[in-house]
Amino acid sequence: MARTIRRGEGLTLAALLLIAAALFAYPLALLLKMALVRDGAPSAGPLLEALQSASVLRALGHSLDSSASSAAIALVLGTTMALAIGLTDLRAKGPFVFFLLLPMMIPPHVTAIAWVQALGPSSPVLQWLHLAPPPGSQNPFYSRAGVVALLSLQQAPLVFLVVLAALRSLPREMSEAARIAGARPWRLLRRVLLPLLAPTLIAAFVLAFVSALGNFGIPALLGIPARYVTLPVLIWRRLASFGPSVLGDVAVLSTLLAVIAVAVIALQMALQRRLRSQLVGPPQPPLRIALGRARRWVTGGLSLWILATVALPLTALVATALVPTYGVPLTPATLTWANFAEVLLRQQATLRAFANSTLTAGGAALTLAALAALLSYYLTLRGRRPLRVAASGLAGLGEITYAIPGLVISIAFILAFLRPLPLVHLSLYNTLGIIFLAYLCAFFSIALKPVAAAYAQIDPALDDAARVSGAGFGLRLRRVFGPLVAPAAASGAILVFLTAYNEVTVSSLLWSTGTETIGTTIFNYEDGGYTVLASAMASVTVLATVVLMALLDIAGRRLPPGVVPWRV
Template structure:
C-alpha cells in the first residue's frame, strides 16, 4: 500500500486520475444510462428484461449466429493474416511493399460498401460478369446470401487488421535465438514452430481477439448478406428492433446489448489470462527480421500473393467502378452504357460529398490523435510494476474492449442518452454536432489503437524505468525520454488504424449525423438506402481513390519517419 502511494505521488497520480475521468465520461456514463433503461424494472435493478429477451426465439438464435460468424471468421482472418505477415516479414518474396499497400485497401472500404461491392461482383446483375458473359441466370440465388458468405466477407474485411498487428510484432522480435537455431541446423518449418510462433503468441492472441470483436460488432456485412439468408446476428437484430419504434424498443435494445457486453467481458478475460501466461519480455531495440530464402517455392508464393490481391481487391473494386460507370444498375459495361454522369453528379452537383469528406477527415483524424495519446498513457500503467495502478489500467483496458465489442448502433443510442441535454456549466448540447460523433469515436475505437500500443509496452524491460527512477528522473522525464520514444512507432500505427477504421465507418454515426454533419459512410448508405445504387457506387469509388491517395502520401512521408510508424512500410 505504501509503495503504491509513493508511486502515485506527482505525475503518476494526476495522470491516472485524468484517465479515470476520461473513461468515466466516455465509457461508463453513456453505457450506464443505456443499462439503466434496459436492466431496470419498476425502478430497481433487475434481470427480468434480459430474461424476457432470452425467452424470445430470435435472440438466442442471433446470439449463436454472432458467436459463430465472429469465431469462424476471426480464425480464418488469423490464419490468413498471420501467413501473409510471415511471408512479407520474413521471406525474400519480391514486391512486398506493393503487395502490403494493396492488401490494406480492403480494410479502408466500409463493411457495407464491401458487401455491396461483392454482391455486385458475384450476382446476376454484376456489370463485370455480364460483360464477359459469366453472370448467373436472372432470378438465381445469390451465392453470398448465406452463412458462408457472411463469414467469408467478415474474414476478408478483418484479415488486414491481423496482418498489421502481426507484422508490427515481427519487427520487434530479437534475431539472436532465430540465428542460433539456424546455425544449429533448424529448417524454416522448425524455426517457425519452435522460435517465431511461440514468441508471437501474445500478438496472435491479441490479433484474434481484435478480429473477433470486430466481427462481433460488424453490422454492414451481416445486414446485407445475412438478412436475405435469414442469418441474423445480434447487431442486425438490434437494428431491426430499433426500426420498430415500439414502446419497449430501448429496453429491448439495452437487454440485447447486455448480452454482447457479457460476451465481450468473457473474451477479454480469456485473452488477458492467455496473455499473462504467454508473456515474454524482450530486451533491446527492434531489429531487422530474418530473411528466409524461399528458393524454388518463391514463384508459387508470389503467385498466391497476386491471386489474393486479385480476389480481395481487384474483383470487388472493379465491380464498384463498373456499377458507377453504367447508366442504370444491372446493365453490362459497354461503350453504349458507359457514362461519367454518376461521378459528375457526386463530385459537382451534390454538396454533401465535399462536406462528408471534410467531416470524416476532421473527426477521424482528431479521434486518432487523442486515442493514440491516451493509449500511450494507459499502456504505461499496464506495463508498470505497481500492482494497484496496473490493476486500474487493466480495468480500463477491459472497459475499452467492451465498448469496442458493442455495436456502433448501441454506442450511438448511449451517446444520445448521455449528451442530448445541454452540458452542465456551459449549457451547450452536443447533439446534432460533429462533437458527439467525435466523442463516440473515442469510445468505440479506443481498443483499436490500444492493441498494438499495449503489445509494444508489455515487451519493454521494466528495468529501464526502474533504473531511471533510481537515478532521480521524474515521471514526466521518464515518459518523454524512455517510454514514449520506445512505443512511438506502435502508437503511430495504432493512430493510423483508428483513422482508417473511423474514416469510412457508418454504424457509429448512423444515428448521430444530421444535415451538415454527414460522414462518408452515412452519405454512401443514404444513397444505397434511397435506391441510388449507381450514385452509391460512384461515391464508394471516390472514397477508394481518396483513401489510396492518403495511403500514398503517408507512404512517401514514411521515408523520413522511424520504422513502424507507417504500418505498410517495410
Template structure:
C-alpha cells in the same frame, strides 16, 4: 514533494483526464447497463424468449468465430510469407494486402455483391454472369462469414508481421544449423513462439467481426441471417415504445460477449506465453529457391481475387446507367459520378463532415493518449494505477462493438446537457465523442509502447533542473514519442474516416458521414449511386494511404503504421 506535484500541473492534468475518462468511458456504458438492469430480469427474459434475440446471439457468435478463423489462417499465412521468406516487392505486397482493412466494411460488401451477382456489370460484360433471378451466392450465412474473414485478415496480418519482426533469432538459427527444413522450423519453433500473438490476432478478428454492422446488414438481411448489431439497428428503426430498453438489453448482451472474449483471450494467451531471451533481431530470410515465382504468383492471385476483382466490379456498376446493365462502350456513363459529386449536396457534406470529425478525433485522441500513457508509466504507484485504469477502460470500450457505443451515447446525451441546457444529440459533436470513446485504444497502444521505452533519467534530470511538468512534456516526452503519436493518429483518422458502425445510429440530416451516406444509398435501392460514391471513397482512401506511405519514407521510423 509528491503533494506539490499533485497540486501543480501534473495533478491538474490528471484530474482533467479522470473527468474526461469518466464522461467518455464510464458514464455512457453505466447508463446503458442501468437501463438494461433497471428493467429487472424480466427485460432480459423477455428478450431471450423472443425468437430473434437468441438466433441473433448465435449468428453473431457463429459468424465471428468462423470468420476469425478464416482471417487467422489467411492473415498469418501472408505474414509468414512476407515476414520470413525472400519474396520480392515486399513493400508493395504489404501495402496492397492492407488496403481492404482501410476500406469500409459496407463498401467491401457492396463491391463483392457487384462482383459475383447475376446483375454484375462486370460478369455480364465478360459473359459469365449467373442466370438472372438466381440467388446471389453471398446472400447467405457462408457469404457473411467469408466476407468478414476477408475484411479482418489484414488485422491479423499486421499483428503477426509485427511479432515476426520482434522475435529473437537464436532458436531459429540453431534449428537451421542442425539441419531443420523450413516446414519443420515453422511448426516446431516459429509457430509455438507466435502462439500468444496468434491468439491475440484471432481475438482481435473475433471482436471486430462481432461488432461489424455493414457486412451482416447488406448480406445477412436478404438471407435472413441477422446478427446482434443488425438487430439493434432494426429495433431502433421500429420506433416502438420500448425501443430504448430493447436496444439497451441487446447491446448489453453484445458487450458481455465482447468483454468475455477479450478476457478469455488474455487468460489463454498467458498460458501460452513463452519466455524469450535476447533482443529483437532482423527477421529470417528463408530462401524459397525455385518455388519463389510460384509463391509470388500466389500472392498476386490473392490480391487479384480479394482486392482487384471486387473494386473493378464496383467501378463497372458505377459506370452503367442502371444496375443490371452490362458495361459496354454504348452503356458507359459518368452520370452517377456527376450526380453524387455535383448534384447531391449530401455527398460534399458527408465528405466534409467525415474529414472534420476524423481529423479532430485523431488529434484529440493522440494528445490525450500521450498524457494517459505518461501516467500509466509513472513511478508513483497511485498515479500509475490511475493511468492503468484509464488504459483498461479504453481497451474495454474498443472491444465493445461500435453500435453498442452508439446506443450508450444516445442514452447519455439524448437530453440537453445539465447546467448549460445545450443538446448535442443529432449533431456532429455526439459522433465525435463516440469516436473518442470507440477508437481511443487504437492510438493509445503505440503511444504506451513508446512511453514505456523512455529512459526515466531524462525526466528526472529535467525536474532537478527546475523544469515544470508541461515543460518536461513539451521538451522531452512529446518529441521522443511523436512518431508513435503520429502513427496512432493516422490509424484513428483512417478508421474514423470511413466507418459506419458507430455513426449508423447517431447521424441525422445535415450530419451525414461518408459511411452512412453510402449505406443509405444502397439501402434505398440506389445501387449505382452507392457504387459511385463507394468508388470515390476507395480512390480517396488509396490516395491518402499512398501519400502517407510516400511521406513515411522521409519521416522517422514508426510514423506510418504499415511501414514496419
C-alpha cells in the same frame, strides 16, 4: 519547484480521468444500469427474458456462428500471409504488405457492395469475360456463406498485422538452433515457431472474432436479403423501426453483445497466461528463409490473392459507378461520369456527408492524438507508481471500449445524451457533437498505441535532465516530448481518421437529417436501391483512403519502426 512540477502532472492526469469518466465510464454505466437493474436492484432478469425470444436467440446464434467461422478462416489466411512475408526472402515486401492491409481500411459496407457487384448477374467484370450468371440469378453473397466469406476477408488483414508484429519481436536463438540441428522449414514452423506464437494466434483469433461480432455493414447488406440476421442488425432494425421508445429493449441486447465480447477477451487472457513462453534475449530481425525456386510461386500466389480480393471488387465498384443504371454493361457508349457529378456536386445529402465526416473524423483524430500524447507520458513515468497505475487503468478502459462493438457504444451514448446536458441545457442528440464524442470513445485505443510505443523508446534521462533544469510539466511536453512523439501522434491521428472517416457502425444509430456521414449515406443509397450512386460515393471514399494510406507510408520513413504497420 518539485511540488509545482508534481502538481502539474497530477492536475493533468485528473483532467484525463475526468474526461474518461464522462466519455467512457458514464455512458457504459447507464447502459448496464438500464439493462441489468430492475426495481433499484441488480438483476439478470432482463437478459434472461431477452434470451427467451426466438428472434433474439436466432440472431445470437447467427452472430456467434458468423464470428467464429470467419475468425477461424481469417486466422488461417492471415497467419499464412504473415509467415510468407515475415520469415522468407520474398521481394517487394513493402508493397505486398500495403495491399494486403488495404481491405482492412476499406469500410465493411463498401466491401459488401463491391463484392455483390463483382460476382452478381449484373457484374461488369463478369460481363466483360462473358461469365455473368443469367439475369435474375440469386447473388451468391446473399447467404450465410457470403456473410462469413466477406467477414473473413475483412478480418484476415487484422490477423496478418498481429502475427507479423509478433514475428518481428521473436528472438532468433531458438530458430537458429533448430536450423543448425538440421530442422527443415516445416519442422521449424511446427515445433518452434507455432508454439512460440500460440498466445499471439489466440489474440488474433479473438480480435477477429470480436471485430466480426460487432460488424454491422456486411451482415446488414448481405444478411437481411438472406434472412440471416445478426445481433447488431437486430438492434439497428428495432431502434430504426420504433425509435427511442425501445431503448430499454435494445439496451439489453447491446449489453448481451458487450458481455459476449468481454467474456471472449477474458477467456483469451486466461489462455494466453497458460500458453505464454518465457523468451530470453532482445527482439532481433526475423529469419529470412530462402525460398529458392518456390519464391516465384509464393510471389505469384500473393499477387493473385491481391488481384482477387482487392482489384476485382474495386474494379467492379468503379465500373458500376460509370454506367447510367445498374445492370447496364460498361462500354464506351454507356460510360458516364454523371453519377460522380451527382454525388460530388448536386446531392446536398452527400455533400453534407463528406463535410460532416471530414469534420467529425478530423476533430476526433486531432483530439485523440493530443489525449494519447498526454496519457502515454504517464504510462512510462518512473517513480510515481500511483500515477502510472491510474494511467494504465485509463488505457485499459480505452481497450475495453475499442473491443465493445460500435453499435453498443451508440446505444450507450443515446442513453447518456438523449436529454439536454445539465446546467447548460444543451442537447447533443441528433447533432454532430454526439457522433464526435462517440468517436472519441470508440477509437481512443487506435491513437494511443503508436504514441505509447514512441514514448517507450525515449531515454528517461531526458525527463530527468529537464526536471533538474527546473522545466515544468507543460514546458517538458512542449520542448522535450512533444517534438519526439509528434510523428507517432500524427500516425495515430491518421489511423483514427481513416477508421472514422468511412465507418458506419457507430454512426448508424446516431445520425439524423443534416448530420449524415459518408458511411451512413453509402449504406442508405444501397439500401434504397440507388446502387450506382452508392458505387460512385464508395469509389471516392476508397480513393481517399488509398491516398491517406500513401501519405502515411511516406511519413513512415521518418517514424520509429512499427508505427506504420505496413512498412517492413
